[in-house]
Structures are given as C-alpha cells and as structure tokens.
Amino acid sequence: MAEGKVAMRTQFPPSAESQKPRLKKAPEFPILEKQNWLIHLHYIRKDYEACKAVIKEQLQETQGLCEYAIYVQALILRLEGNIQESLDLFQTCAVLSPPCADNLKQVARSLFLLGKHKAATEVYNEAAKLNQKDWAQDQLHNALHLNRHDLTYIMLGKIHLLEGDLDKAIEIYKKAVEFSPENTELLTTLGLLYLQLGIYQKAFEHLGNALTYDPTNYKAILAAGSMMQTHGDFDVALTKYRVVACAVPESPPLWNNIGMCFFGKKKYVAAISCLKRANYLAPFDWKILYNLGLVHLTMQQYASAFHFLSAAINFQPKMGELYMLLAVALTNLEDTENARRAYTEAVRLDKCNPLVNLNYAVLLYNQGEKGGARAQYQEMEKKVNMLKDSSSLDFDPEMVEVAQKLGAALQVGEALVWTKPVKDPKSKHRTASTNKATSFQQPLGSNQALGQAMSSAAACRKPPSGAGGTSQLTKPPSLPLEPEPPVAAQPPEVSAQTREK
Numbered sequence: 001m002a003e004g005k006v007a008m009r010t011q012f013p014p015s016a017e018s019q020k021p022r023l024k025k026a027p028e029f030p031i032l033e034k035q036n037w038l039i040h041l042h043y044i045r046k047d048y049e050a051c052k053a054v055i056k057e058q059l060q061e062t063q064g065l066c067e068y069a070i071y072v073q074a075l076i077l078r079l080e081g082n083i084q085e086s087l088d089l090f091q092t093c094a095v096l097s098p099p100c101a102d103n104l105k106q107v108a109r110s111l112f113l114l115g116k117h118k119a120a121t122e123v124y125n126e127a128a129k130l131n132q133k134d135w136a137q138d139q140l141h142n143a144l145h146l147n148r149h150d151l152t153y154i155m156l157g158k159i160h161l162l163e164g165d166l167d168k169a170i171e172i173y174k175k176a177v178e179f180s181p182e183n184t185e186l187l188t189t190l191g192l193l194y195l196q197l198g199i200y201q202k203a204f205e206h207l208g209n210a211l212t213y214d215p216t217n218y219k220a221i222l223a224a225g226s227m228m229q230t231h232g233d234f235d236v237a238l239t240k241y242r243v244v245a246c247a248v249p250e251s252p253p254l255w256n257n258i259g260m261c262f263f264g265k266k267k268y269v270a271a272i273s274c275l276k277r278a279n280y281l282a283p284f285d286w287k288i289l290y291n292l293g294l295v296h297l298t299m300q301q302y303a304s305a306f307h308f309l310s311a312a313i314n315f316q317p318k319m320g321e322l323y324m325l326l327a328v329a330l331t332n333l334e335d336t337e338n339a340r341r342a343y344t345e346a347v348r349l350d351k352c353n354p355l356v357n358l359n360y361a362v363l364l365y366n367q368g369e370k371g372g373a374r375a376q377y378q379e380m381e382k383k384v385n386m387l388k389d390s391s392s393l394d395f396d397p398e399m400v401e402v403a404q405k406l407g408a409a410l411q412v413g414e415a416l417v418w419t420k421p422v423k424d425p426k427s428k429h430r431t432a433s434t435n436k437a438t439s440f441q442q443p444l445g446s447n448q449a450l451g452q453a454m455s456s457a458a459a460c461r462k463p464p465s466g467a468g469g470t471s472q473l474t475k476p477p478s479l480p481l482e483p484e485p486p487v488a489a490q491p492p493e494v495s496a497q498t499r500e501k
Contacts, residue, residue, distance in 0.1 A: 101131035184214040218247040252282035286315035305329040320350025354383040
C-alpha cells in the first residue's frame with residue numbers, strides 16, 4: 001500500500017507538447033473536383049496541350065462525370081474549330097447539370113456558329129427562363145445605397161438601356177446628373193436619350209451643359225448638329241460636323257449625317273460620296289444603306305436604289321417603309337409583280353403610315369385594278385383620321401394632292417378632311433394656299449416629292465413606344481449611345497408615289 005502511494009507521488013506532470021491541440025487533417029476534395037484548379041490554371045495560361053492531358057486523366061478517374069473538365073474541353077475544341085464536337089460536349093454538361101444556364105448558353109453559342117439560328121434562339125430562351133434574376137442590377141442598387149458613385153449610375157443605366165427600358169434609364173441618369181452635375185458623359189447620355197424620344201428642349205439643355213464643361217466633347221457636338229439637321233439648319237449642322245471631323249475623322253455616323261445634310265441641300269452627288277464613305281466604314285449599318293437607297297431613288301437611279309434598299313432590308317426586315325421604297329424602285333424598273341409583293345409586305349408591317357397604302361393604291365389604279373385601289377385608299381383614310389385625332393401634324397401637300405386626285409378618280413374620299421379646324425388666320429391662309437396648289441393638274445402617280453424629301457412639312461409616322469411628343473420621318477432612327485456617337489440617319493419624309501410611264 002505504501003509503495004503504491006509513493007508511486008503516485010512520483011508521477012511526472014504531462015509534457016507541454018502533449019497539451020497542444022492536435023491539428024486537423026486537411027479536407028480532401030471530392031474526386032470529381034480534385035484537379036479542377038489545375039485545369040483552370042492551364043486553360044487561362046492558354047497551355048491547351050497540358051490542359052487536355054489533365055482533363056483526360058480527370059475524366060478517366062471520374063468515369064467521364066466531371067462536368068468542369070468536360071466544359072473546358074468543349075471550350076478548347078471550339079477554339080480549335082471543332083464546333084460539332086464542342087456542341088456534343090456542352091450538351092453533355094447540360095445533361096449533367098440541368099439547372100445551369102451557362103451550359104445552355106454555350107450550347108446555343110455552338111448552334112449559332114453552326115448556322116442553326118432557330119435552334120440557338122430556342123436554347124437561349126430556355127437559358128433565359130433558368131436565369132431570370134438579374135443579380136447585377138440588384139447589387140448595383142445596393143452599391144448606390146452604400147455609397148453613390150458616377151460609375152455605378154452609368155453601369156445601372158446601361159443595363160436599363162440593354163433591356164430597352166428608356167424611362168428607367170432616364171430616371172437613373174437624372175439622379176446621376178443631380179449627384180454629379182459636371183460629369184459630361186452623364187449629361188451627354190441623358191441628352192441623347194431625350195433626343196431619341198424627340199424631347200428636343202431637354203435634349204438641347206443637357207447637351208449644352210455638356211459642351212459648357214467640355215467644348216471638345218465630340219459626342220455632344222454631333223448630337224447638337226443632328227438636332228439642327230433635323231430642323232433643317234443644314235449649314236449650321238455642317239459647321240458643327242467640321243469640328244467633329246477633326247476629332248473622329250473615321251466615324252460612320254459623322255459621314256452619314258454629312259451626306260444627309262448635302263441631300264437636304266439637294267447636292268446629291270456630294271451626298272452619295274459621303275454616304276458611300278460611311279458605308280465603307282460601317283457596311284452593316286442599315287440606316288446608311290437606307291439613305292443611299294433614298295438618294296439614288298431621288299436621282300432616278302432605280303437599279304442602284306434597289307441594290308441598297310435590298311441590303312437594308314436584309315438587316316432590318318421589319319420596317320415597312322423600306323419595302324415601300326423598294327416597291328417604288330421595282331415599279332420604275334417595270335417589275336410590277338415583285339413591286340406588288342413588296343407593297344403587300346409593307347402594308348402588313350406598317351400600321352400607321354398612310355403613304356404605304358396611297359402608293360399601293362396608285363400602283364393598283366395604274367394597273368386597272370380599281371377595286372383593290374379603292375380598298376387601299378380606304379385603309380389610307382382610316383390611318384389619316386387616326387393620325388389627325390392623335391397628333392397636330394399637317395400633311396405633306398403633295399401627298400394631299402395625289403390623294404385627292406386618286407379619290408376623284410376612284411369616286412371616293414369626298415368626306416376626308418386633311419386639316420384640323422384652326423383659329424390662326426396664318427394657318428387658314430396656309431391651308432387655302434395648299435388647296436389652291438392641289439387644283440393644279442398633274443399626272444397621277446408623280447414622283448416629284450422625292451426631290452423635296454427634306455421639306456419642312458411634317459410626315460406621319462407612329463412614334464416609338466415610350467416616346468414623348470411627335471415623331472417625324474426626318475427624326476433620326478434609334479441612336480446608339482455606346483460605343484459610337486449618335487447616328488442621325490435622317491430618314492426624310494417621303495411621298496414616294498410610283499411614276500406613271
């Protein structure tokens with residue numbers, strides 16, 4: 001017993017090393033993801049041979065179930081030009097991970113490169129359904145709540161522009177200008193948005209402020225010149241464009257606008273020269289092709305007009321006015337059958353421009369089809385009445401003249417009144433002079449209005465959705481805000497009736 005007590009007293013205390021906590025063993029990655037880091041490292045370094053070797057080893061270990069390895073292998077195959085093989089691998093990734101929208105987007109990209117555009121569109125739609133949450137927009141809003149910054153406003157405004165929501169984009173840029181009133185990029189962009197909607201007073205105000213802080217801002221100068229050009233001040237606009245030409249001499253929108261200024265001044269050869277330079281710099285811009293077709297049509301060069309208008313339709317197949325001008329060119333080329341097809345398509349696409357129906361009615365009347373001409377004339381009457389109720393625009397006198405002559409020939413249109421009741425004696429005098437001009441006899445279906453395409457009379461065209469004010473044919477089409485300066489394609493008001501042979 002005593003020996004046991006002695007033994008207990010002589011026990012040594014535990015060592016300091018034994019009191020230290022043992023280090024936990026590092027966790028092991030699952031076998032499916034063990035070498036993903038190495039695959040990614042080789043891929044971003046563009047060491048594709050080493051990357052494919054690691055991918056092969058990884059797929060052998062996982063029996064072909066490593067999604068990331070298959071994904072990177074598909075990317076490499078597509079870079080090497082093996083589009084079909086990459087498509088098969090991306091489809092495998094989509095099977096392994098159905099909720100992943102990135103896999104579907106890569107499948108759609110490969111289908112697009114293979115020329116299967118319809119299938120690619122369907123797959124993109126499926127990917128959009130899987131990824132409807134816009135995390136970027138939410139995080140940018142959170143960033144603004146924490147600390148406001150110019151770049152945050154710019155990025156958020158660009159997102160709304162990509163979504164086509166101009167009203168939200170304008171609200172964002174208005175808040176940005178309040179926060180940073182001296183930022184010329186914000187002022188210019190806001191001015192361009194107002195210009196796109198036809199709100200010229202606010203557009204001029206913001207563009208003027210941008211030029212106050214930066215007199216060399218070529219985007220603001222080009223936009224200001226576009227506004228002056230829209231209102232017929234071609235010489236002042238050309239002065240502005242000379243300043244822009246020093247800063248960006250290779251700008252397609254610049255040469256497009258210069259060409260349309262010369263067109264407005266009836267200097268058609270100079271207009272074609274400038275527009276062809278713009279077309280050389282931007283061969284896929286449909287607005288430049290549209291303008292080239294219009295100028296050639298004005299010069300009665302119908303084969304060239306047909307060439308450029310056909311090219312514009314390939315890039316913008318949903319614009320009825322293009323088909324109408326194409327039909328005018330075909331009519332003058334004595335291809336009546338295709339002209340009728342073009343008019344039919346124009347009537348189907350354009351639900352607001354009475355010129356389409358008027359021109360089609362003239363063609364049918366000249367072909368002896370009075371029943372079809374009468375139907376198109378009645379459709380024109382409906383559009384005219386609708387436009388009179390929804391706007392305060394006057395109609396092109398030449399359009400009124402041809403419509404009245406056609407109505408008399410068809411014995412319709414007696415009740416159609418082209419002008420609203422006005423109290424201004426000057427307006428009455430103008431209306432009387434217009435009526436006097438319409439009494440002048442002229443062959444039905446004349447094509448003289450193309451030479452007066454940039455006149456001050458307002459055309460009738462439905463404004464874009466969300467637009468404020470009225471929209472004229474002399475108004476620029478949609479203005480790209482980035483990365484190019486604004487495009488004032490200036491499609492002039494056209495009364496393009498077919499010419500009687």
